[in-house]
C-alpha cells in the first residue's frame with residue numbers, strides 16, 4: 001500500500017484529514033474544532049508522505065515529527081499520525097489497539113467537562129450547586145465531571161474584585177488573566193467548588209479546571225483548601241491550555257505540599273516535553289491530548305512512562321470531534337492501570353450532524369459513563385462521503401474525490 005495524496009477539509013471549523021492510498025483504503029482523522037487555520041499545516045506535510053507505505057507509521061513520523069510544536073502547532077502532525085494508524089489497522093484488518101499491545105479492558109471510562117454556558121449558569125455559589133444537579137441529569141450517565149472555574153472561566157470577570165488585576169473580557173487570545181487572587185475571590189471560588197461537590201455527592205468524581213493564571217503560592221493555597229473534598233484533580237493552575245512551556249519545577253513544589261491531586265499537560269507536544277513532569281514527579285496526573293501530543297502511539301508511550309513513575313493519566317479531548325472520540329477509545333482500550341478516564345469530546349455533538357455523516361457510531365455511545373470498545377478495523381469510524389459532502393465548504397469540494 002502506498003500513499004497517493006494527503007487531503008484536508010474544514011467542516012464546522014474542524015479540519016478533517018484524509019490520507020488517500022493506491023489500495024482504495026482511506027485513513028481518517030480530525031483536528032480540534034476551533035482550529036480551521038491548521039488546514040495548510042496539514043497540507044504542507046504532503047511531500048514527506050506521498051509514495052510511502054502508510055503502515056510504517058514510525059518511519060513516516062520520523063520525517064514529520066519535527067514540524068510540530070506545543071498546542072496548536074502539533075495538531076497537524078498528530079492528525080497525520082492518527083490517520084496512519086487508521087490505515088495500519090485497516091491493512092491488518094484489526095482495531096488499532098491490537099497493534100499497540102491489545103485490549104486490556106472491554107469498556108472505557110470517560111469524563112464529561114460541563115460548561116456553565118451549556119445551562120446559562122453564571123458563577124455564583126448557587127449556580128455551582130445547580131451545575132452539579134444538571135450534570136447528574138445529562139444523558140450518558142457520566143460518573144466523572146470536570147468543572148471549569150477561577151482563571152479557566154468567566155468567574156474572573158463576573159465576580160467583582162476576584163483578583164489583583166484588571167480582568168480582560170472578550171479577549172481574542174486565551175487566558176489573558178493572571179495574578180494574585182483576592183481573599184474575597186479566593187473564598188468565593190472555594191465555596192463554589194464545595195457547593196458543586198456537595199451537590200454531586202460521593203458517587204461522582206469531580207475534577208476542577210482552574211487555570212492557567214495562578215501564582216505558585218496561591219495555587220498551593222487553592223489546592224490545600226480542597227483537601228477534604230476527595231477531588232479527582234485540580235488542573236492547569238500554573239501552565240496549561242495554549243501555554244507554550246511546562247514549568248515542571250513550580251508544579252513539583254505545589255504537588256509535593258498537598259494531598260489534592262495536581263494535573264496538567266493538555267498543550268504539551270511529544271514525550272520529550274513530558275520528561276521533566278514525569279521524572280521530577282511534578283504532578284499526580286497528566287492529561288495529554290492525542291490530537292496535540294503527537295498522536296496515539298506517542299500518548300501510549302507517555303502513559304507507560306508515567307505509570308513507571310507512579311503518575312496517573314486522564315487524556316484531554318473536549319473539542320477533538322467524532323474521529324478524536326474514536327482515537328480516545330482505541331487508546332483507552334490499551335492504556336495501563338494508571339488510566340483514569342478520557343475527556344469526552346462533547347462539543348461536536350452541538351453541531352447536530354456528525355453522527356449522520358460517519359458510520360461506526362449509533363449516536364452518543366456513552367452508557368453509565370463508559371463506552372464499549374469496538375472491534376472494527378482501524379479507528380472503527382469512517383466518513384459516509386455521500387452524506388458528508390453537503391457539509392464541505394466550496395473550496396474543499398474535492399475532499400472525497
Ligand SMILES: [Mg+2]
Pocket residue numbers: 209235236240241266
Ligand atoms: Mg484543561
